[in-house]
């Protein structure tokens with residue numbers, strides 16, 4: 001199959017690309033710069049020049065493919081607007097084709113899960129940072145004439161530092177911070193396991209949602225300790241964290257645990273990577 005991927009140069013998207021190619025698929029990928037196009041070509045994918053707001057290029061590449069995976073995200077205030085443009089362009093291009101459109105969301109749409117493992121039946125309750133995502137999920141899931149599928153990855157780790165390495169990067173004093181009291185827990189997923197789930201999800205039925213998580217949910221300071229390579233830890237009170245990092249603070253303060261039983265049962269997903277603490281301990 002030919003799969004059109006947005007975000008194919010990103011942390012998650014580049015690993016999805018590898019897994020799709022290894023499974024014998026052809027991958028075309030949106031590339032917004034010469035650098036991204038070269039990175040894609042180096043991976044073995046075919047660059048499609050364009051950015052998330054280039055509806056015409058996106059629609060043409062979506063129609064030419066057998067399925068689409070949207071894993072791009074612009075980390076700017078423009079991000080939600082660009083995401084909507086791309087989502088609407090892909091959904092419109094695939095109407096009446098029956099092709100899969102796999103959309104990348106995240107577990108922050110669940111908000112606090114109240115000490116319980118959320119599953120796909122649990123109603124969303126997004127933190128403000130990702131409030132827009134719930135509407136974009138709905139566009140994908142309600143689209144008719146195609147198979148709209150949403151994947152909500154837990155905190156992703158693997159292949160180096162990833163996002164965890166960034167958020168628990170020690171400051172100039174060598175101290176790493178977690179937000180709030182440190183009693184909150186998160187779920188995790190390895191990036192190669194996650195990429196495999198995307199590949200399997202291309203065969204999922206219309207209007208499917210899947211959490212991607214594996215291994216135990218862990219208290220955040222335990223992970224902060226491992227991700228910061230044993231740096232001394234300090235709690236950052238939520239109000240102070242909001243002043244320093246804006247709405248990201250509330251996402252990092254979440255007590256958010258999810259189960260991926262549905263993906264395991266319906267898609268025969270078999271997450272096999274070492275759990276997050278082991279992976280962090282053995283990274284280069």
Ligand SMILES: NC(=O)c1ccc[n+]([C@@H]2O[C@H](COP(=O)([O-])OP(=O)(O)OC[C@H]3O[C@@H](n4cnc5c(N)ncnc54)[C@H](OP(=O)(O)O)[C@@H]3O)[C@@H](O)[C@H]2O)c1
Nearest residue numbers: 007009010011012032036051052072073074106153156163
């Ligand atoms: N990482 C996690 O722990 C995690 C967990 C849950 C959900 N997610 C979600 O997963 C998605 C991907 O995350 P990631 O960690 O892989 O992000 P990432 O490493 O920052 O990758 C972002 C990708 O989007 C592309 N991109 C950004 N702006 C673009 C634009 N205007 N036009 C075209 N392409 C653009 C980037 O291309 P360039 O190479 O050109 O920059 C890159 O390929 C996001 O929606 C994120 O919220 C991530």
